[in-house]
Amino acid sequence: MQETLTLPSINFTEVFSTKNGAIYQSDSENCWYIDFAGKLARFDYRNLLKLKKAVYQIDIEDLLLNSEKSADLEIIFICACDHCYVLSLLQIIKMKELLKGTFAMLELNHIIYDRLHRLAF
Amino acid sequence: MKDIIRVKSLLSTDIETLLNQQIKKEAHSSAIYLSMASWCNRNGFDYSSDYFFKQAEEERAHQLKIYKYVLDMGGNSISPDINNIKLEYNSFREVFEDALDQEISVTQSLKNIAARCHKEQDYVTLEFLNWFFKEQREEEYKARRALELFEVIGEEGTGRWQIDKHVGQIVYNSEA
Numbered sequence: 193m194q195e196t197l198t199l200p201s202i203n204f205t206e207v208f209s210t211k212n213g214a215i216y217q218s219d220s221e222n223c224w225y226i227d228f229a230g231k232l233a234r235f236d237y238r239n240l241l242k243l244k245k246a247v248y249q250i251d252i253e254d255l256l257l258n259s260e261k262s263a264d265l266e267i268i269f270i271c272a273c274d275h276c277y278v279l280s281l282l283q284i285i286k287m288k289e290l291l292k293g294t295f296a297m298l299e300l301n302h303i304i305y306d307r308l309h310r311l312a313f
Numbered sequence: 314m315k316d317i318i319r320v321k322s323l324l325s326t327d328i329e330t331l332l333n334q335q336i337k338k339e340a341h342s343s344a345i346y347l348s349m350a351s352w353c354n355r356n357g358f359d360y361s362s363d364y365f366f367k368q369a370e371e372e373r374a375h376q377l378k379i380y381k382y383v384l385d386m387g388g389n390s391i392s393p394d395i396n397n398i399k400l401e402y403n404s405f406r407e408v409f410e411d412a413l414d415q416e417i418s419v420t421q422s423l424k425n426i427a428a429r430c431h432k433e434q435d436y437v438t439l440e441f442l443n444w445f446f447k448e449q450r451e452e453e454y455k456a457r458r459a460l461e462l463f464e465v466i467g468e469e470g471t472g473r474w475q476i477d478k479h480v481g482q483i484v485y486n487s488e489a
């Protein structure tokens with residue numbers, strides 16, 4: 193969470209990254225940038241939660257065991273969001289890992305925030 | 314780094330999920346009571362039918378109360394899918410046995426949310442839930458009293474007719 197990446201006029205803080213991707217937070221824009229599957233996509237609060245829900249809902253075990261499914265591709269479409277992902281099973285697993293780590297770090301940030309800034313001394 | 318999620322919503326993901334489950338539970342209760350109202354009406358128990366119509370409306374009001382609270386706190390309320398509602402009962406008494414079971418399970422699930430609130434120190438939601446706990450006192454009392462009528466009046470002869478008449482008169486008025 194320490195690394196800060198500076199692009200012209202926008203500040204990103206890395207929330208979490210894996211070998212396969214990264215999620216950055218922009219405090220000035222109140223949003224997140226997801227670097228995954230070859231693109232950088234912007235997500236606001238509502239859309240990030242919708243993405244989380246969509247990815248967590250995918251039954252990976254079922255996809256692994258189900259031999260009937262012809263294509264191993266899953267389309268993650270988020271209502272009222274500009275981005276959609278077409279991911280292979282392996283990518284879904286990697287995306288889920290990235291999101292899990294991100295939400296754990298956001299939760300940690302919330303705890304730190306509460307302790308440091310929100311309690312009166 | 315800003316705590317954006319907390320700024321947007323007072324509710325944690327877990328509490329929000331539990332509240333949405335409760336919304337579904339209240340909607341389910343409402344649907345069950347409506348089904349009971351239908352069965353009672355079809356079988357000639359008009360007072361009990363009215364009683365269950367009223368109960369159905371109360372449960373609907375409970376559902377909306379939680380629904381609006383979740384939205385007001387910045388969360389996402391989910392309109393529930395309700396299915397598998399029992400349509401037939403084996404006896405007049407069974408209707409009331411099921412009604413009490415339903416209320417007990419509602420109380421239990423509210424206690425479960427409160428336990429989670431304590432754990433997270435979500436005293437805001439806990440305070441919101443207090444109204445529901447008070448409500449459950451009344452709901453359980455009424456359901457238990459209705460069932461008691463089967464014992465004190467008895468089902469023989471015109472018993473069921475008497476029981477039906479008295480169901481409509483059950484009130485709970487504890488000031489405590």
Ligand SMILES: [Fe+2]
Nearest residue numbers: 339372375419
């Ligand atoms: Fe209720």
